[in-house]
Amino acid sequence: MPATCQTTTEPMTYFEAYPEHLPGVLHFTCPRLHATLTPESCAARHGLALGDTHGQFSACRNCSVGRVHATGQQATHDRLSELGSTGTMAKLCMRCGHQRDRRVGPICISCYNRELEAKKGCNAKGKPPVAYAPLRLRRVGLELPNGEIRWVLFEAQTWLEPLLRGLKAYPGAKLYDGQPSNDSPWNAEAQCFEYRDEHGQPLAMEVELQGNHQVVRYRKALPGELPAPVVASVSLFDPGFVAEWLRISDEGQSLGKEWRALDYGCSACRQGVMQARRRAGQLEVRCTGCGEATKQPMLREAAG
Numbered sequence: 001m002p003a004t005c006q007t008t009t010e011p012m013t014y015f016e017a018y019p020e021h022l023p024g025v026l027h028f029t030c031p032r033l034h035a036t037l038t039p040e041s042c043a044a045r046h047g048l049a050l051g052d053t054h055g056q057f058s059a060c061r062n063c064s065v066g067r068v069h070a071t072g073q074q075a076t077h078d079r080l081s082e083l084g085s086t087g088t089m090a091k092l093c094m095r096c097g098h099q100r101d102r103r104v105g106p107i108c109i110s111c112y113n114r115e116l117e118a119k120k121g122c123n124a125k126g127k128p129p130v131a132y133a134p135l136r137l138r139r140v141g142l143e144l145p146n147g148e149i150r151w152v153l154f155e156a157q158t159w160l161e162p163l164l165r166g167l168k169a170y171p172g173a174k175l176y177d178g179q180p181s182n183d184s185p186w187n188a189e190a191q192c193f194e195y196r197d198e199h200g201q202p203l204a205m206e207v208e209l210q211g212n213h214q215v216v217r218y219r220k221a222l223p224g225e226l227p228a229p230v231v232a233s234v235s236l237f238d239p240g241f242v243a244e245w246l247r248i249s250d251e252g253q254s255l256g257k258e259w260r261a262l263d264y265g266c267s268a269c270r271q272g273v274m275q276a277r278r279r280a281g282q283l284e285v286r287c288t289g290c291g292e293a294t295k296q297p298m299l300r301e302a303a304g
């Protein structure tokens with residue numbers, strides 16, 4: 001098993017290590033590797049470590065300094081403390097967004113059992129239980145570290161799930177809030193919206209199974225081919241905006257004392273989602289990726 005999380009809050013010091021050859025390029029001394037690194041190479045190592053199952057880069061896997069650098073920020077005391085106190089991703093159920101100690105893979109025991117029941121119900125009776133929202137393919141757009149935009153589908157129950165599972169499947173990737181095409185008009189004949197390329201030609205999609213998800217490729221539709229359906233893109237907000245919205249909406253009233261992840265990506269780092277809780281008349285919102293956080297008084301307490 002990899003070492004436990006390096007929960008240092010000791011800030012890193014940045015300096016020009018090679019002013020003659022690399023003027024202006026900041027480095028820091030990594031206390032784990034005892035090496036001089038740029039934050040960028042640290043972030044890359046951390047990204048590789050997340051996707052590494054052989055333990056080759058395990059020193060960088062659970063490193064809080066690497067996690068901060070992966071968000072493109074400097075590892076200050078505040079940023080490191082935010083991450084240290086969150087411990088968010090380790091316990092997060094990627095389906096319901098609650099933090100649970102007991103989990104099976106990416107989801108909590110409760111979500112797992114409900115899925116199992118639904119599957120059994122399906123096997124025994126030939127249809128899924130009525131009360132259970134069935135899993136369906138949900139899309140997320142990701143910008144890979146090399147700049148490539150990748151569209152992936154996960155069989156998921158909530159909109160939160162593809163965001164978290166996408167970030168996990170592609171270490172170092174960022175949530176992408178664009179669309180495969182800038183043009184997606186209504187097709188009156190087909191009674192649906194469709195993507196069109198720059199020449200006004202509808203786009204079709206091809207899917208390819210890759211591990212636990214499907215990769216979507218959009219291309220020009222062939223004559224008579226079914227166009228790709230238009231789906232909503234990821235919403236990216238900052239914690240302040242989400243807190244303000246939760247304050248005035250009913251969703252804010254449904255929050256409890258425990259952190260719950262919401263299906264909004266973080267516009268600052270694009271590597272985390274918003275988490276919120278309501279405690280002592282305060283609404284708290286933070287990002288699971290960079291730890292960016294805010295706290296605001298609630299407008300009103302829930303009745304009763």
Ligand SMILES: [Zn+2]
Nearest residue numbers: 093096108111
């Ligand atoms: Zn759950």
Ligand SMILES: [Zn+2]
Nearest residue numbers: 266269287290
């Ligand atoms: Zn963030």
